[in-house]
Amino acid sequence: MGQRTVAETIREISRRHLEENNGILLGQAVTAVGWVNNTVPNVEGIIELPMTEVAGAGIAVGAAMVGRRPIFVIRFQDFLILNGSPLINYAAKSKELHGRSTPIFVRALASEGIGPVHSGVLHSIFMHFPGFRVCSPMTPGEYEQAWRVFMEHDDPMIVSEHRDSLQNTDEMEDATHEKADITLYTISSPRFAVGRAAEMLHKEGIICNIVHIVWLKPFEVMGRYLEPLSQSKLGLVIDASFEICGASRSIAYELTNNTGYPVKALGLLDKTKCLCPPYQNKVPDTQVIYDTVMNILQ
Amino acid sequence: MRSPTFNVPPNIAKQFPSELSLTMFERMCMFRYFELGVIDAVIKKEITYPVYLSSGQEAVAAALSTEIRDYLIFAQHRAHDVYLTFGGPPERLRDELLGLSSGTSQGKAGSNCLQYHENGISMFGHHGLIGENVPQAVGAALGSGKNTVCIFGDGAAEEDYVFAAMGFAATHKLPVLFVCIDNNLSILTTVDVRRSWSITDVARSLGMPAVDVADDPWAVIYHTRALSNNLPAFINCYVCRGYWHVGIGIDATPEWDRYKKVEEELIRLGHEEAIRVINEKTRRFMEELWDRELLLKPLEK
Numbered sequence: 001m002g003q004r005t006v007a008e009t010i011r012e013i014s015r016r017h018l019e020e021n022n023g024i025l026l027g028q029a030v031t032a033v034g035w036v037n038n039t040v041p042n043v044e045g046i047i048e049l050p051m052t053e054v055a056g057a058g059i060a061v062g063a064a065m066v067g068r069r070p071i072f073v074i075r076f077q078d079f080l081i082l083n084g085s086p087l088i089n090y091a092a093k094s095k096e097l098h099g100r101s102t103p104i105f106v107r108a109l110a111s112e113g114i115g116p117v118h119s120g121v122l123h124s125i126f127m128h129f130p131g132f133r134v135c136s137p138m139t140p141g142e143y144e145q146a147w148r149v150f151m152e153h154d155d156p157m158i159v160s161e162h163r164d165s166l167q168n169t170d171e172m173e174d175a176t177h178e179k180a181d182i183t184l185y186t187i188s189s190p191r192f193a194v195g196r197a198a199e200m201l202h203k204e205g206i207i208c209n210i211v212h213i214v215w216l217k218p219f220e221v222m223g224r225y226l227e228p229l230s231q232s233k234l235g236l237v238i239d240a241s242f243e244i245c246g247a248s249r250s251i252a253y254e255l256t257n258n259t260g261y262p263v264k265a266l267g268l269l270d271k272t273k274c275l276c277p278p279y280q281n282k283v284p285d286t287q288v289i290y291d292t293v294m295n296i297l298q
Numbered sequence: 299m300r301s302p303t304f305n306v307p308p309n310i311a312k313q314f315p316s317e318l319s320l321t322m323f324e325r326m327c328m329f330r331y332f333e334l335g336v337i338d339a340v341i342k343k344e345i346t347y348p349v350y351l352s353s354g355q356e357a358v359a360a361a362l363s364t365e366i367r368d369y370l371i372f373a374q375h376r377a378h379d380v381y382l383t384f385g386g387p388p389e390r391l392r393d394e395l396l397g398l399s400s401g402t403s404q405g406k407a408g409s410n411c412l413q414y415h416e417n418g419i420s421m422f423g424h425h426g427l428i429g430e431n432v433p434q435a436v437g438a439a440l441g442s443g444k445n446t447v448c449i450f451g452d453g454a455a456e457e458d459y460v461f462a463a464m465g466f467a468a469t470h471k472l473p474v475l476f477v478c479i480d481n482n483l484s485i486l487t488t489v490d491v492r493r494s495w496s497i498t499d500v501a502r503s504l505g506m507p508a509v510d511v512a513d514d515p516w517a518v519i520y521h522t523r524a525l526s527n528n529l530p531a532f533i534n535c536y537v538c539r540g541y542w543h544v545g546i547g548i549d550a551t552p553e554w555d556r557y558k559k560v561e562e563e564l565i566r567l568g569h570e571e572a573i574r575v576i577n578e579k580t581r582r583f584m585e586e587l588w589d590r591e592l593l594l595k596p597l598e599k
C-alpha cells in the first residue's frame with residue numbers, strides 16, 4: 001500500500017472485473033489515446049462505443065439489465081449531459097418502478113483548464129435524482145471502497161473521478177484540532193489544495209479542521225462530520241462543481257440542519273469555464289480557499 | 299407504400315398449419331377481449347391511470363409470439379398486446395392497471411411500463427421514454443448473447459439514439475430483431491409530416507436486411523422467419539391504431555380492421571366453428587377476469 005496510484009488501482013479493479021467476474025467495460029476511445037490515462041487494462045471484454053453518447057449509455061444500461069455490471073467510461077464529465085438520459089431515466093428508476101435493479105459503474109473523469117465542455121464536474125446533477133449512489137474517490141483506498149460498495153449493492157453508481165488524482169498514491173486523513181476556528185469539508189480535486197491553504201491560514205493564527213468527503217449520495221450525516229463542526233461552530237464545504245444547486249451548498253445545508261451551526265459553501269462561480277486564463281473559472285485552489293476563509297472570519 | 303396488403307404474398311394464410319393460425323387468432327381474441335375489459339373499467343372509473351391501448355395493432359404481436367421463442371423482449375409504451383400474446387398472465391396486467399400490489403410492477407408502473415420475468419418470459423419494462431428500449435435491447439443482446447426482439451413505434455424510429463443503436467447492432471452482428479409498429483402516428487402527427495425518409499431504408503443502409511409489410515399476421519410470420527435467421531434484421535409493419543394515443547376515445551374509423559380480416563380469412567379456410575368456440579371461450583374467461591364483484595374487493599382496500 002502507498003505505492004499504487006489511483007490510476008493503477010482503477011486498472012487493476014477493471015482487470016479483475018473483466019477477467020474474473022464476467023464483467024464488461026464500454027466507452028469511447030478507451031483503447032486509444034493512452035487507454036484513458038492508463039486506467040483501462042488491455043484484456044478481453046472491452047467494447048469500443050462509436051460516438052453515440054445517448055445510444056452508447058443506453059447500450060451500457062442494457063448490458064446492466066442482463067447482469068453484466070458494466071463499467072461505463074466517460075472521458076469527460078461534460079458529456080454526461082448527453083449520456084445522462086438512459087442513466088437517469090432508466091438505470092436509476094428501474095428498482096423503484098419495477099423492483100429490478102440496473103447496476104452500472106459510471107466512471108466519469110473530470111479535468112481542469114481545458115475549456116467549456118471538457119473541464120466540468122457534474123456530480124451534483126446526479127445527487128439530484130433518486131436512485132443513484134454518487135461518490136468522488138481521490139485515493140487508491142477510496143477507489144477500492146467505491147468498487148466494493150458497488151459490488152455489494154445493486155444501484156447504479158456515478159463515480160466522479162478527477163485527473164488530478166490519478167497519480168496520487170496517498171490516503172488522506174481528516175485533521176482535527178481542539179480549538180479550530182473553522183471546519184473545511186472538501187470534495188474532489190480541492191482536497192489536494194486544502195492542506196496548503198490550512199497551512200497558510202495557520203500562519204495567520206487561524207486553525208482549520210479538514211474533513212474529506214467521498215460519499216455524496218447517500219450523504220450519511222455521521223459523527224466524523226458533525227463532531228469537528230460542533231467544536232469549531234463554523235464550517236465551509238468546498239467542491240469542484242458549480243456552487244449554485246451544487247454539492248457544496250446541498251451538503252452545507254445538511255450540516256447546518258443537523259447542528260444549527262453556520263456552514264458556508266464554496267464551489268465554482270456561476271460562469272462558463274472558458275479555455276483561456278483568466279476566464280477559466282477554476283476549481284477553488286489554495287489561494288481561493290485561503291481568501292474565502294479569511295473573508296468568512298472577518 | 300402503406301396499404302393493408304403491402305408485401306403480403308398471395309394466399310399466404312393457406313401455407314400455414316391450421317393449428318398455428320388458430321393459436322394466433324386465439325391470442326388476438328384474448329387480447330381484444332382483455333382491452334374491452336380495460337375500456338369498461340376506465341368508463342366505470344375503476345382504472346384511473348392513463349391507458350395505452352393497442353387494439354387494432356395486435357396481429358403483429360400475435361404473429362411474432364408464435365414464431366420467435368425464448369427471445370428477450372423489449373417493447374415500448376403501447377404493449378398490452380405484446381405482454382398478453384407472449385404469455386403474460388392477464389390477471390397480473392389487470393392488477394397493474396388497477397394499481398394493485400399484485401400487478402406486474404406492484405401497481406407502480408402502469409399501462410405504459412409493462413414487464414414480466416416469470417415462466418420463461420423475459421419482458422423488460424419500459425419507462426415511457428420513447429425509443430429508450432432500442433439501445434437497451436442492443437446492450438442486452440451484447441451482454442447476454444441471447445436473441446432479442448425490440449418493438450417500437452414509427453415515432454420512436456426517429457429518435458437519434460434509435461438508429462445509432464441499430465447501427466451498433468449491425469457493426470457487432472448482434473442477434474436483435476427490430477420491429478417497428480408503424481401506425482403512421484406519433485400521437486396525432488402522421489409520418490409524412492414528420493420526415494421524408496424511411497426507417498426501412500435506414501436499416502438497410504446500416505447493413506441489415508429490412509422489409510416493410512402490412513400487419514397480415516401470416517405475412518409477418520413469413521417475413522420474420524426469413525429475417526430471424528439473419529439477425530440483426532428490421533421489419534416495419536403497417537398497422538392501424540384503433541383508439542386514441544392515450545385513453546379510450548376513437549377519432550375515426552381506422553384505415554383497415556385487421557382483426558376482422560383475419561376472422562374472414564379463417565372462415566374462408568373453413569374454421570368458422572373453431573373461431574366461434576374461441577370467441578365464446580375467451581369472452582367468458584374475460585368476463586370472469588373483469589368480474590365487477592371480484593374486482594371491487596381489492597379496490598375497496
Ligand SMILES: Cc1ncc(C[n+]2csc(CCOP(=O)(O)OP(=O)(O)O)c2C)c(N)n1
Pocket residue numbers: 375376426427428429450451452453454455481483484485543
Ligand atoms: C423521448 C420522448 N419524446 C417524446 C415523448 C412523448 N410521446 C409519448 S408517446 C409519443 C409518440 C410515439 O409514437 P410511436 O413511437 O409511433 O408509438 P405509438 O404511440 O404510435 O404507439 C410521444 C411523442 C416521450 N414520451 N418520450
Ligand SMILES: [Mg+2]
Pocket residue numbers: 451452453479480481482483484485
Ligand atoms: Mg406510431
